[in-house]
Amino acid sequence: VRTLADAELFTRRYTGLRGLEMVPVYASLAFASFAECIGWWREGDVGPRSLLLIPVVGACWLIRRYLDRTFGVVKPLSAGWGWCGIGVVVFYVLQISANRTGVHIDFTGPALGVLAATLGLRDHAFRRHWLIPAIIGFLMPFVVPYPTPPSARSAYTLWFGVLWSAFTVASLWDHLLLVQSFSDDVSS
Protein backbone atom coordinates (compact mmCIF):
# COMPACT_ATOMS: atom_id res chain seq x y z
CA VAL A 1 0.00 0.00 0.00
CA ARG A 2 1.10 3.53 -0.58
CA THR A 3 0.33 5.02 2.82
CA LEU A 4 -0.82 3.88 6.24
CA ALA A 5 -4.14 5.63 5.64
CA ASP A 6 -4.53 3.52 2.48
CA ALA A 7 -3.90 0.35 4.48
CA GLU A 8 -6.50 1.30 7.06
CA LEU A 9 -9.07 2.39 4.47
CA PHE A 10 -8.55 -0.59 2.22
CA THR A 11 -8.88 -3.07 5.09
CA ARG A 12 -12.20 -1.48 6.09
CA ARG A 13 -13.45 -1.48 2.50
CA TYR A 14 -12.23 -4.95 1.55
CA THR A 15 -15.30 -6.94 2.63
CA GLY A 16 -17.57 -4.63 0.64
CA LEU A 17 -15.40 -5.03 -2.44
CA ARG A 18 -15.89 -8.80 -2.51
CA GLY A 19 -18.93 -8.19 -4.72
CA LEU A 20 -18.09 -11.06 -7.03
CA GLU A 21 -19.44 -13.44 -4.37
CA MET A 22 -22.99 -12.22 -4.93
CA VAL A 23 -22.90 -12.09 -8.74
CA PRO A 24 -24.39 -15.61 -9.27
CA VAL A 25 -27.29 -14.77 -6.93
CA TYR A 26 -28.12 -11.43 -8.57
CA ALA A 27 -27.59 -12.82 -12.09
CA SER A 28 -29.90 -15.77 -11.41
CA LEU A 29 -32.59 -13.44 -10.04
CA ALA A 30 -32.25 -11.28 -13.18
CA PHE A 31 -32.43 -14.36 -15.39
CA ALA A 32 -35.53 -15.67 -13.56
CA SER A 33 -37.25 -12.28 -13.90
CA PHE A 34 -36.50 -12.00 -17.62
CA ALA A 35 -37.53 -15.65 -18.16
CA GLU A 36 -40.88 -14.90 -16.56
CA CYS A 37 -41.20 -11.63 -18.48
CA ILE A 38 -40.85 -13.27 -21.89
CA GLY A 39 -43.03 -16.22 -20.89
CA TRP A 40 -40.39 -18.96 -20.56
CA TRP A 41 -41.38 -19.51 -16.96
CA ARG A 42 -44.81 -19.05 -15.43
CA GLU A 43 -45.45 -17.03 -12.28
CA GLY A 44 -44.75 -19.13 -9.19
CA ASP A 45 -43.13 -21.93 -11.19
CA VAL A 46 -40.99 -23.49 -8.46
CA GLY A 47 -39.35 -26.31 -10.48
CA PRO A 48 -36.95 -24.36 -12.75
CA ARG A 49 -36.19 -21.87 -9.97
CA SER A 50 -35.14 -24.71 -7.68
CA LEU A 51 -32.97 -26.19 -10.42
CA LEU A 52 -31.29 -22.81 -10.88
CA LEU A 53 -30.30 -22.86 -7.20
CA ILE A 54 -27.84 -25.73 -7.70
CA PRO A 55 -25.44 -23.93 -10.12
CA VAL A 56 -25.88 -20.69 -8.16
CA VAL A 57 -24.82 -22.27 -4.85
CA GLY A 58 -21.93 -24.06 -6.61
CA ALA A 59 -20.74 -20.89 -8.33
CA CYS A 60 -20.95 -18.89 -5.09
CA TRP A 61 -18.84 -21.52 -3.31
CA LEU A 62 -16.21 -21.54 -6.08
CA ILE A 63 -16.03 -17.72 -6.21
CA ARG A 64 -15.75 -17.48 -2.44
CA ARG A 65 -12.88 -19.97 -2.48
CA TYR A 66 -11.17 -18.06 -5.31
CA LEU A 67 -11.47 -14.73 -3.45
CA ASP A 68 -10.27 -16.24 -0.16
CA ARG A 69 -7.19 -17.76 -1.76
CA THR A 70 -6.36 -14.87 -4.06
CA PHE A 71 -7.10 -11.81 -1.94
CA GLY A 72 -7.46 -13.23 1.58
CA VAL A 73 -10.06 -13.12 4.31
CA VAL A 74 -10.88 -10.16 6.52
CA LYS A 75 -13.38 -10.30 9.36
CA PRO A 76 -14.78 -6.78 9.69
CA LEU A 77 -15.38 -5.06 13.03
CA SER A 78 -19.11 -5.01 12.32
CA ALA A 79 -20.84 -6.91 9.53
CA GLY A 80 -23.90 -4.66 9.81
CA TRP A 81 -26.33 -7.54 10.33
CA GLY A 82 -28.09 -5.58 13.05
CA TRP A 83 -29.00 -2.83 10.59
CA CYS A 84 -30.13 -5.46 8.05
CA GLY A 85 -32.47 -6.94 10.65
CA ILE A 86 -33.91 -3.51 11.46
CA GLY A 87 -34.33 -2.84 7.72
CA VAL A 88 -36.29 -6.07 7.19
CA VAL A 89 -38.60 -5.29 10.15
CA VAL A 90 -39.18 -1.70 8.91
CA PHE A 91 -39.93 -3.03 5.41
CA TYR A 92 -42.60 -5.46 6.66
CA VAL A 93 -44.14 -2.88 9.00
CA LEU A 94 -44.38 -0.36 6.13
CA GLN A 95 -45.76 -2.89 3.64
CA ILE A 96 -48.36 -4.34 6.03
CA SER A 97 -49.41 -0.85 7.18
CA ALA A 98 -49.73 0.33 3.56
CA ASN A 99 -51.82 -2.71 2.63
CA ARG A 100 -54.12 -2.27 5.64
CA THR A 101 -54.63 1.45 5.09
CA GLY A 102 -55.31 0.99 1.38
CA VAL A 103 -52.16 2.78 0.20
CA HIS A 104 -51.21 0.94 -2.97
CA ILE A 105 -47.43 0.94 -2.89
CA ASP A 106 -45.11 -2.05 -3.29
CA PHE A 107 -42.12 -1.30 -1.06
CA THR A 108 -39.95 -4.08 -2.55
CA GLY A 109 -38.34 -1.79 -5.16
CA PRO A 110 -37.71 1.13 -2.78
CA ALA A 111 -36.37 -1.28 -0.11
CA LEU A 112 -33.84 -2.68 -2.59
CA GLY A 113 -33.16 0.94 -3.59
CA VAL A 114 -32.38 1.83 0.02
CA LEU A 115 -30.03 -1.17 0.26
CA ALA A 116 -28.20 -0.15 -2.93
CA ALA A 117 -28.11 3.53 -1.90
CA THR A 118 -26.62 2.58 1.47
CA LEU A 119 -23.86 0.65 -0.26
CA GLY A 120 -23.34 3.54 -2.68
CA LEU A 121 -23.21 6.38 -0.18
CA ARG A 122 -21.31 4.84 2.74
CA ASP A 123 -17.56 5.39 3.07
CA HIS A 124 -17.52 8.74 1.21
CA ALA A 125 -19.47 7.32 -1.78
CA PHE A 126 -16.50 5.16 -2.73
CA ARG A 127 -18.86 2.69 -4.46
CA ARG A 128 -21.11 5.29 -6.02
CA HIS A 129 -21.93 2.97 -8.94
CA TRP A 130 -24.49 1.41 -6.57
CA LEU A 131 -26.59 4.55 -6.99
CA ILE A 132 -27.76 3.29 -10.41
CA PRO A 133 -29.59 0.23 -8.99
CA ALA A 134 -30.77 2.50 -6.17
CA ILE A 135 -32.47 4.84 -8.67
CA ILE A 136 -34.01 1.90 -10.54
CA GLY A 137 -35.38 0.57 -7.24
CA PHE A 138 -36.80 3.92 -6.13
CA LEU A 139 -38.52 4.44 -9.51
CA MET A 140 -40.33 1.12 -9.36
CA PRO A 141 -43.55 2.31 -7.61
CA PHE A 142 -43.89 5.05 -10.26
CA VAL A 143 -43.50 2.63 -13.17
CA VAL A 144 -45.38 -0.49 -12.09
CA PRO A 145 -48.89 -0.24 -10.57
CA TYR A 146 -49.65 -2.10 -7.33
CA PRO A 147 -51.50 -4.45 -6.91
CA THR A 148 -50.14 -5.47 -10.30
CA PRO A 149 -52.89 -6.30 -12.81
CA PRO A 150 -52.22 -9.31 -15.14
CA SER A 151 -51.69 -6.91 -18.04
CA ALA A 152 -48.79 -5.21 -16.19
CA ARG A 153 -47.22 -8.44 -14.98
CA SER A 154 -44.57 -8.45 -17.71
CA ALA A 155 -43.65 -4.82 -16.88
CA TYR A 156 -43.31 -5.85 -13.23
CA THR A 157 -40.99 -8.77 -14.00
CA LEU A 158 -39.08 -6.73 -16.59
CA TRP A 159 -38.41 -4.01 -14.00
CA PHE A 160 -37.14 -6.61 -11.55
CA GLY A 161 -34.96 -8.08 -14.32
CA VAL A 162 -33.46 -4.65 -14.93
CA LEU A 163 -33.01 -4.04 -11.19
CA TRP A 164 -31.22 -7.36 -10.57
CA SER A 165 -29.10 -6.82 -13.70
CA ALA A 166 -28.02 -3.46 -12.25
CA PHE A 167 -27.16 -5.24 -8.98
CA THR A 168 -25.08 -7.76 -10.98
CA VAL A 169 -23.18 -5.04 -12.85
CA ALA A 170 -22.58 -3.06 -9.63
CA SER A 171 -21.16 -6.19 -7.95
CA LEU A 172 -18.87 -6.82 -10.93
CA TRP A 173 -17.76 -3.18 -10.67
CA ASP A 174 -16.90 -3.80 -7.01
CA HIS A 175 -14.65 -6.64 -8.09
CA LEU A 176 -12.99 -4.41 -10.68
CA LEU A 177 -12.24 -1.89 -7.92
CA LEU A 178 -10.82 -4.68 -5.77
CA VAL A 179 -8.49 -5.88 -8.53
CA GLN A 180 -7.48 -2.30 -9.35
CA SER A 181 -6.74 -1.53 -5.69
CA PHE A 182 -4.33 -4.46 -5.44
CA SER A 183 -2.70 -3.83 -8.82
CA ASP A 184 -2.21 -0.12 -7.95
CA ASP A 185 -0.46 -1.14 -4.76
CA VAL A 186 1.82 -3.57 -6.50
CA SER A 187 2.83 -1.07 -9.18
CA SER A 188 3.48 1.79 -6.76
Place this chain on the structure above:
Amino acid sequence: MTSRHNAGARVFEDVAATDRLIHEPARLVVLTALASCESADFVFLQRLTALQAGNLSQHLAKLEQAGLITVTKGFSGKYPQTTVAITDDGKKALDNHWKKLDELRKIAKGSSWRR
Protein backbone atom coordinates in the same frame (compact mmCIF):
# COMPACT_ATOMS: atom_id res chain seq x y z
CA MET B 1 23.26 28.21 19.11
CA THR B 2 23.35 26.10 22.28
CA SER B 3 19.58 26.22 22.81
CA ARG B 4 19.01 25.30 19.15
CA HIS B 5 21.43 22.41 19.56
CA ASN B 6 19.72 21.25 22.78
CA ALA B 7 16.25 21.35 21.24
CA GLY B 8 17.47 19.38 18.24
CA ALA B 9 19.15 16.83 20.46
CA ARG B 10 16.00 16.41 22.55
CA VAL B 11 13.84 15.78 19.49
CA PHE B 12 16.41 13.31 18.21
CA GLU B 13 16.40 11.48 21.55
CA ASP B 14 12.61 11.40 21.53
CA VAL B 15 12.56 10.00 18.01
CA ALA B 16 15.14 7.42 18.98
CA ALA B 17 13.00 6.44 21.94
CA THR B 18 9.94 5.64 19.80
CA ASP B 19 8.92 2.05 19.82
CA ARG B 20 11.01 0.56 17.05
CA LEU B 21 9.05 -2.64 17.16
CA ILE B 22 5.98 -0.73 15.99
CA HIS B 23 7.71 1.98 14.00
CA GLU B 24 9.16 -0.38 11.38
CA PRO B 25 7.08 0.37 8.20
CA ALA B 26 5.83 -3.16 7.45
CA ARG B 27 4.85 -3.82 11.07
CA LEU B 28 3.17 -0.42 11.30
CA VAL B 29 1.10 -1.25 8.17
CA VAL B 30 0.16 -4.65 9.60
CA LEU B 31 -0.89 -3.18 12.97
CA THR B 32 -2.79 -0.32 11.32
CA ALA B 33 -4.68 -2.74 9.07
CA LEU B 34 -5.44 -5.11 11.94
CA ALA B 35 -6.70 -2.24 14.09
CA SER B 36 -9.41 -1.55 11.50
CA CYS B 37 -10.82 -5.09 11.43
CA GLU B 38 -11.51 -7.94 13.80
CA SER B 39 -9.02 -10.24 12.11
CA ALA B 40 -7.31 -10.79 8.77
CA ASP B 41 -5.61 -13.80 7.27
CA PHE B 42 -2.02 -14.17 6.12
CA VAL B 43 -2.93 -13.95 2.40
CA PHE B 44 -4.62 -10.58 2.84
CA LEU B 45 -1.73 -9.15 4.86
CA GLN B 46 0.72 -10.40 2.26
CA ARG B 47 -1.27 -8.73 -0.54
CA LEU B 48 -1.57 -5.56 1.51
CA THR B 49 2.10 -5.25 2.41
CA ALA B 50 3.49 -6.85 -0.79
CA LEU B 51 6.05 -8.64 1.41
CA GLN B 52 7.51 -12.09 0.78
CA ALA B 53 5.85 -14.82 2.88
CA GLY B 54 8.99 -15.44 4.94
CA ASN B 55 9.53 -11.76 5.59
CA LEU B 56 5.93 -11.24 6.69
CA SER B 57 6.15 -14.32 8.93
CA GLN B 58 9.17 -12.82 10.70
CA HIS B 59 7.38 -9.53 11.28
CA LEU B 60 4.30 -11.34 12.59
CA ALA B 61 6.44 -13.49 14.88
CA LYS B 62 8.03 -10.37 16.40
CA LEU B 63 4.66 -8.74 16.96
CA GLU B 64 3.27 -11.96 18.44
CA GLN B 65 6.25 -12.31 20.80
CA ALA B 66 5.60 -8.78 22.03
CA GLY B 67 1.95 -9.69 22.66
CA LEU B 68 0.67 -7.11 20.17
CA ILE B 69 -1.11 -9.65 17.94
CA THR B 70 -2.44 -13.17 18.15
CA VAL B 71 -1.76 -15.68 15.37
CA THR B 72 -4.17 -18.59 14.98
CA LYS B 73 -3.34 -21.43 12.64
CA GLY B 74 -6.22 -23.49 11.31
CA PHE B 75 -7.66 -24.99 8.16
CA SER B 76 -10.16 -23.78 5.59
CA GLY B 77 -11.18 -27.09 4.06
CA LYS B 78 -7.93 -28.84 3.21
CA TYR B 79 -5.94 -25.62 3.02
CA PRO B 80 -4.07 -24.09 5.96
CA GLN B 81 -5.25 -20.68 7.05
CA THR B 82 -3.39 -18.34 9.37
CA THR B 83 -5.58 -15.75 11.01
CA VAL B 84 -4.07 -12.70 12.68
CA ALA B 85 -5.79 -10.33 15.11
CA ILE B 86 -4.57 -7.35 17.10
CA THR B 87 -4.69 -7.64 20.90
CA ASP B 88 -5.85 -4.94 23.33
CA ASP B 89 -2.21 -4.31 24.20
CA GLY B 90 -1.48 -3.96 20.49
CA LYS B 91 -4.23 -1.35 20.09
CA LYS B 92 -2.94 0.59 23.10
CA ALA B 93 0.65 0.42 21.86
CA LEU B 94 -0.42 1.66 18.41
CA ASP B 95 -2.43 4.53 19.91
CA ASN B 96 0.48 5.51 22.15
CA HIS B 97 2.84 5.38 19.20
CA TRP B 98 0.68 7.80 17.19
CA LYS B 99 0.30 10.10 20.20
CA LYS B 100 4.04 10.15 20.63
CA LEU B 101 4.60 10.93 16.95
CA ASP B 102 2.00 13.73 17.14
CA GLU B 103 3.77 15.19 20.16
CA LEU B 104 7.12 15.00 18.38
CA ARG B 105 5.60 16.76 15.39
CA LYS B 106 4.27 19.55 17.62
CA ILE B 107 7.66 19.92 19.32
CA ALA B 108 9.42 19.98 15.96
CA LYS B 109 6.99 22.61 14.62
CA GLY B 110 7.30 24.83 17.68
CA SER B 111 11.02 24.52 18.25
CA SER B 112 13.12 27.67 18.07
CA TRP B 113 15.76 26.21 15.73
CA ARG B 114 13.24 25.49 12.99
CA ARG B 115 13.65 27.77 9.98
